[in-house]
Amino acid sequence: MKLKPKITIADHFSDLEDPRIERTKHHQLIDIITISICAVICGADTWVDIESYGRAKHEWLKKILELPNGIPSHDTIARVFSRLKPEQFQKCFLSWIQSISCFNPGEVIAIDGKTLRHSYDRGGDKKAIHMVSAWATSQRLVLGQVKVDKKSNEITAIPALLKVLELSGSIVTIDAMGCQRSIVKSIVEQEGDYVITLKKNQLSLYTRVESLFKQAIRQEFSGFTHTAYSTKKESNHGRSEIRHHLMLSDIKELIDPDNQWENLHSIGLIESVRIVKGKTTIETRYYISSLPNDAQKFGESVRSHWGIENSLHWVLDVGFREDDCRIRKDNAPQNFAILRHISLNLLSQEKTSKTGTKNKRLRAGWDDDYLTKILAVAVN
Incomplete structure (x- = not known):
C-alpha cells in the first residue's frame, strides 16, 4: 500500500459510497475524486479536461494515488459523477469545511x-x-x-x-x-x-x-x-x-x-x-x-x-466559466458544482499569491509545487 502524503484531501471523502457495481470498478473512487478536484483547481471545466489533466500529470498523481489501472477515461469520470449521490458528496464537503x-x-x-x-x-x-x-x-x-x-x-x-x-x-x-x-x-x-x-x-x-x-x-x-x-x-x-x-x-x-x-x-x-x-x-x-x-x-x-x-x-462565472458549463446528465451538474466550490475554497484560502482565481488556476496547472501548497489547505 502506497503511503499518501499529508497534502491529499482523500481522507475527507473516504466514506463516500461508490455508486458502481463491483465488477465495473477498474478505478478507485477516491482516485477519481482526487484527480477531479486537482483538475478543476488547475483549470478543468469538463470531463474531457479532467481526463486530459490526469494523463498530463500521471507521474505526479502516482506519488499520491494508487492508480491501479492508470487514469480513468472521461466517460468513466462522467458516469461516476452522474450517479454519485450529491447529498453524500455534500456531507463530505461539509466535513472538510468544518x-x-x-x-x-x-x-x-x-x-x-x-x-x-x-x-x-x-x-x-x-x-x-x-x-x-x-x-x-x-x-x-x-x-x-x-x-x-x-x-x-x-x-x-x-x-x-x-x-x-x-x-x-x-x-x-x-x-x-x-x-x-x-x-x-x-x-x-x-x-x-x-x-x-x-x-x-x-x-x-x-x-x-x-x-x-x-x-x-x-x-x-x-x-x-x-x-x-x-x-x-x-x-x-x-x-x-x-x-x-x-x-x-x-x-x-x-x-x-x-x-x-x-x-x-x-x-x-x-x-x-x-x-x-x-x-x-x-x-x-x-x-x-x-x-x-x-x-x-x-x-x-x-x-x-x-x-x-x-x-x-461572479468568480464562479468568470474564474470557473460556470455559466458556460453544459454538464447536464443526472446528478452530474450538482456534483460538478460541488467540485467548483471545493476548488474555489482551496484557491481562496491560499494567500501567498495575490492574483485572481483564474490566474491561480493557471499557475496551479503549470506548477506542481504551487498545487501542493493549495492542497495543503485541506489538511485537518
Missing part, C-alpha cells in the same frame, strides 16, 4: 441562489438547476449548497441548507425570498442572528414596518429607540453613492403583536442615494433583524451580504 474553518463571533453567512444556466436539457425536458449556497463573507468560504427541487423554490431549499450548517454566533443574511417565519425559526433554533430583506411578499409586516419608520422620522424619533449610520460618499466609474441606515428597536408589540417572528428585536431601513451621470435616484429598503440596535453593524452586515455576488457568483 475541519479547516474557525469563525469569529458575528461572522456574516450570506444565503443566496444561482441558476446554472446551461445545465438544462431540452431533449430530456430538464430545466436548468438552481442552487442555493451559503457563503462565509470574511472567511471567503463556500459553506454548503442545496439544489432547489424542480417543483419548488428557494423557500424550501433554504431550510434544508440551514440544517446542515453551524450557525451559532453568526449573522445570517438572506434576501426577501427568505423572509419566512419557518426560516427565521430555523436560524434562531441554531443560535444564530439574522438580517433579512423585507418586501411586499410579507405585505402586512412590510406595511407596519414602513409606516413605523415614517412615523419615527416625522416625529424626529421622539419616543423611539433608534440609531443611525451613514457611509462616506463612494465614487466609481462616474457613479457615486451614499447609504443612510436607520434602526429601530423595542418595536415588537407594534409590528409583531402576535409574536409570529422569533427574536424579532429590531427593524432596519437603508436609503441609497445614487448619482449616475448627473441623475439622482433614491432607493429605500426595509429589513427585519434579531440584532440589537446598532445601525453601523446592521449596515455592515447588509453590505457583507453582497459579497456572495462579487466573491462567489
Whole structure:
C-alpha cells in the first residue's frame, strides 16, 4: 500500500459510497475524486479536461494515488459523477469545511441562489438547476449548497441548507425570498442572528414596518429607540453613492403583536442615494433583524451580504466559466458544482499569491509545487 502524503484531501471523502457495481470498478473512487478536484483547481471545466489533466500529470498523481489501472477515461469520470449521490458528496464537503474553518463571533453567512444556466436539457425536458449556497463573507468560504427541487423554490431549499450548517454566533443574511417565519425559526433554533430583506411578499409586516419608520422620522424619533449610520460618499466609474441606515428597536408589540417572528428585536431601513451621470435616484429598503440596535453593524452586515455576488457568483462565472458549463446528465451538474466550490475554497484560502482565481488556476496547472501548497489547505 502506497503511503499518501499529508497534502491529499482523500481522507475527507473516504466514506463516500461508490455508486458502481463491483465488477465495473477498474478505478478507485477516491482516485477519481482526487484527480477531479486537482483538475478543476488547475483549470478543468469538463470531463474531457479532467481526463486530459490526469494523463498530463500521471507521474505526479502516482506519488499520491494508487492508480491501479492508470487514469480513468472521461466517460468513466462522467458516469461516476452522474450517479454519485450529491447529498453524500455534500456531507463530505461539509466535513472538510468544518475541519479547516474557525469563525469569529458575528461572522456574516450570506444565503443566496444561482441558476446554472446551461445545465438544462431540452431533449430530456430538464430545466436548468438552481442552487442555493451559503457563503462565509470574511472567511471567503463556500459553506454548503442545496439544489432547489424542480417543483419548488428557494423557500424550501433554504431550510434544508440551514440544517446542515453551524450557525451559532453568526449573522445570517438572506434576501426577501427568505423572509419566512419557518426560516427565521430555523436560524434562531441554531443560535444564530439574522438580517433579512423585507418586501411586499410579507405585505402586512412590510406595511407596519414602513409606516413605523415614517412615523419615527416625522416625529424626529421622539419616543423611539433608534440609531443611525451613514457611509462616506463612494465614487466609481462616474457613479457615486451614499447609504443612510436607520434602526429601530423595542418595536415588537407594534409590528409583531402576535409574536409570529422569533427574536424579532429590531427593524432596519437603508436609503441609497445614487448619482449616475448627473441623475439622482433614491432607493429605500426595509429589513427585519434579531440584532440589537446598532445601525453601523446592521449596515455592515447588509453590505457583507453582497459579497456572495462579487466573491462567489461572479468568480464562479468568470474564474470557473460556470455559466458556460453544459454538464447536464443526472446528478452530474450538482456534483460538478460541488467540485467548483471545493476548488474555489482551496484557491481562496491560499494567500501567498495575490492574483485572481483564474490566474491561480493557471499557475496551479503549470506548477506542481504551487498545487501542493493549495492542497495543503485541506489538511485537518
